[in-house]
Amino acid sequence: MRCRTCGSKAVINMPQHHLALCKEHYLEWLPAQTQRDIVKFKMFERSDRILVAVSGGKDSLALWDLLWQLGYQTEGLYINLGIDSGIAYSQRSGEFAQAFASDRGLKLITIDLVSNYRETLPQMAARTQRGRGKPCSVCGLVKRHIINHVSVQGNYSVLATGHNLDDEAAILLANTLDWSLEHLSRSQPVLQAAPGFARKVKPFCRIYERESAAYSILRGITFMPDECPYAFGSKQLYFKTHLNDWEGKMPGVKLRFYTNYLEALDAGAFPARQESIAKLGTQRCPSCGQPTTTGGQCAFCLLVNKS
Amino acid sequence: MRCRTCGSKAVINMPQHHLALCKEHYLEWLPAQTQRDIVKFKMFERSDRILVAVSGGKDSLALWDLLWQLGYQTEGLYINLGIDSGIAYSQRSGEFAQAFASDRGLKLITIDLVSNYRETLPQMAARTQRGRGKPCSVCGLVKRHIINHVSVQGNYSVLATGHNLDDEAAILLANTLDWSLEHLSRSQPVLQAAPGFARKVKPFCRIYERESAAYSILRGITFMPDECPYAFGSKQLYFKTHLNDWEGKMPGVKLRFYTNYLEALDAGAFPARQESIAKLGTQRCPSCGQPTTTGGQCAFCLLVNKS
Numbered sequence: 022m023r024c025r026t027c028g029s030k031a032v033i034n035m036p037q038h039h040l041a042l043c044k045e046h047y048l049e050w051l052p053a054q055t056q057r058d059i060v061k062f063k064m065f066e067r068s069d070r071i072l073v074a075v076s077g078g079k080d081s082l083a084l085w086d087l088l089w090q091l092g093y094q095t096e097g098l099y100i101n102l103g104i105d106s107g108i109a110y111s112q113r114s115g116e117f118a119q120a121f122a123s124d125r126g127l128k129l130i131t132i133d134l135v136s137n138y139r140e141t142l143p144q145m146a147a148r149t150q151r152g153r154g155k156p157c158s159v160c161g162l163v164k165r166h167i168i169n170h171v172s173v174q175g176n177y178s179v180l181a182t183g184h185n186l187d188d189e190a191a192i193l194l195a196n197t198l199d200w201s202l203e204h205l206s207r208s209q210p211v212l213q214a215a216p217g218f219a220r221k222v223k224p225f226c227r228i229y230e231r232e233s234a235a236y237s238i239l240r241g242i243t244f245m246p247d248e249c250p251y252a253f254g255s256k257q258l259y260f261k262t263h264l265n266d267w268e269g270k271m272p273g274v275k276l277r278f279y280t281n282y283l284e285a286l287d288a289g290a291f292p293a294r295q296e297s298i299a300k301l302g303t304q305r306c307p308s309c310g311q312p313t314t315t316g317g318q319c320a321f322c323l324l325v326n327k328s
Numbered sequence: 329m330r331c332r333t334c335g336s337k338a339v340i341n342m343p344q345h346h347l348a349l350c351k352e353h354y355l356e357w358l359p360a361q362t363q364r365d366i367v368k369f370k371m372f373e374r375s376d377r378i379l380v381a382v383s384g385g386k387d388s389l390a391l392w393d394l395l396w397q398l399g400y401q402t403e404g405l406y407i408n409l410g411i412d413s414g415i416a417y418s419q420r421s422g423e424f425a426q427a428f429a430s431d432r433g434l435k436l437i438t439i440d441l442v443s444n445y446r447e448t449l450p451q452m453a454a455r456t457q458r459g460r461g462k463p464c465s466v467c468g469l470v471k472r473h474i475i476n477h478v479s480v481q482g483n484y485s486v487l488a489t490g491h492n493l494d495d496e497a498a499i500l501l502a503n504t505l506d507w508s509l510e511h512l513s514r515s516q517p518v519l520q521a522a523p524g525f526a527r528k529v530k531p532f533c534r535i536y537e538r539e540s541a542a543y544s545i546l547r548g549i550t551f552m553p554d555e556c557p558y559a560f561g562s563k564q565l566y567f568k569t570h571l572n573d574w575e576g577k578m579p580g581v582k583l584r585f586y587t588n589y590l591e592a593l594d595a596g597a598f599p600a601r602q603e604s605i606a607k608l609g610t611q612r613c614p615s616c617g618q619p620t621t622t623g624g625q626c627a628f629c630l631l632v633n634k635s
Contacts, residue, residue, distance in 0.1 A: 200588035
């Protein structure tokens with residue numbers, strides 16, 4: 022397999038794009054692809070201050086590296102959730118994130134759950150109904166709250182996450198099986214800023230997981246190699262397996278699934294269901310000041326104040 | 329496993345409904361379920377003359393039997409497509425359909441492709457671009473045309489097909505992966521009559537394939553046991569396999585997928601794209617008189633007149 026650009030030995034073949042590239046040209050191609058989507062979906066500009074939520078894994082560090090390479094103003098946020106499971110998962114992940122930032126002279130904000138809220142995520146989750154069995158739902162709530170808090174307090178105009186195409190396609194498939202119109206109207210590359218919320222963007226939304234992994238490896242980024250110990254057996258991983266199966270038989274199916282969904286949204290499928298977002302602008306949690314739909318304490322404050 | 333109604337030995341367990349039933353109560357339950365959907369989706373009434381399209385397989389014969397049991401006015405239509413593939417597929421299928429009708433004193437109309445159009449389906453398909461490799465697309469075109477012709481000529485108010493939930497969910501999944509709004513707005517249990525078209529209904533749209541198969545077997549219906557030789561390797565069978573995999577892990581997922589889709593349609597997703605149907609009312613094929621979108625000969629007449 023030869024690089025389409027220069028004819029030297031290719032390091033990656035992407036049947037979905039009918040494209041093979043050598044290391045040099047792959048490391049040009051992926052940032053160019055990402056930049057195209059940043060412009061296409063009007064994610065941000067040079068003047069924006071971007072907070073990149075990093076987990077220490079391949080996707081978020083690849084994204085931060087790439088945005089830094091492209092010359093955007095970025096700072097990182099790492100949340101230490103206190104997940105251990107015998108592999109010191111959170112601690113090691115944080116070390117990868119910190120080493121990455123230090124190597125590049127970039128600023129990383131670290132929020133430690135135990136220091137701030139006296140409990141690890143699994144401890145918080147164990148106290149709740151929604152956290153029984155698996156803490157993933159509580160984890161989402163906690164991360165959303167903290168990321169939002171930091172992005173608003175720090176006056177970042179944009180919050181970027183490393184969700185890749187495989188993530189988005191798996192979530193889209195799960196939401197489609199439920200035909201949840203609320204979720205289907207919101208699974209977009211950009212969620213616009215609202216009072217109390219920074220704009221949320223996913224620059225890798227059309228980048229395959231193996232493409233961002235290849236970028237990390239070829240750029241020499243050292244990242245946390247393990248999946249979160251709670252991810253095993255999750256619905257998302259399950260659907261990813263099926264999507265990978267389809268991709269093997271029908272190259273490009275993941276990209277078409279997601280891209281055609283975005284076109285369907287533009288064409289008026291799922292007329293916007295913005296009621297809850299509109300509500301969010303008017304009511305604040307009396308405890309933390311973040312927007313809430315209930316008028317009372319937000320779900321995060323209810324969680325941490327119950328201990 | 330015991331029958332929920334009478335406590336005797338169950339012959340079928342349906343985890344998706346948390347229900348096990350004996351033969352007697354299953355043969356009451358399935359018609360009652362189907363009748364509920366006939367009413368819910370306003371498919372037809374006692375006064376309607378219903379043409380049931382039968383293939384000789386388990387679904388269409390189960391449907392015809394069940395509608396006959398329920399006291400509806402039904403006649404059958406079998407199209408002999410001349411598919412052989414060494415197993416005399418069409419001939420044998422037709423014999424099952426004819427035996428079924430004769431046993432019950434029901435009228436079966438048989439249309440023979442070779443007698444009427446001088447060619448078998450595989451011969452027709454081999455002459456066309458869309459039939460290269462597999463004749464399935466041409467088969468759909470031919471069957472739609474003939475079914476439509478017979479239903480209009482015979483003044484049937486309703487055309488019923490044996491599509492079951494597994495068929496509908498697999499088609500829905502394929503259409504969703506493409507986000508084809510035209511198809512997504514039309515995958516409904518009822519397509520209303522339009523000038524030149526009878527109302528089309530799918531009374532088994534929420535009946536699992538194994539439920540209709542069990543009905544056929546328990547009612548002693550003898551049906552064509554083989555799949556169409558061209559079905560192997562089709563996308564629809566491929567997606568059925570995945571849906572069955574999901575169903576095993578998440579009982580009821582097929583039914584929720586399809587039912588929630590119908591609710592999403594009702595809630596305004598996929599605003600109706602009726603342009604092509606509206607057009608159909610105004611233009612007729614000069615050769616056969618059936619509605620067409622092009623103004624010229626319809627696709628069927630182009631196909632058969634080209635030989």
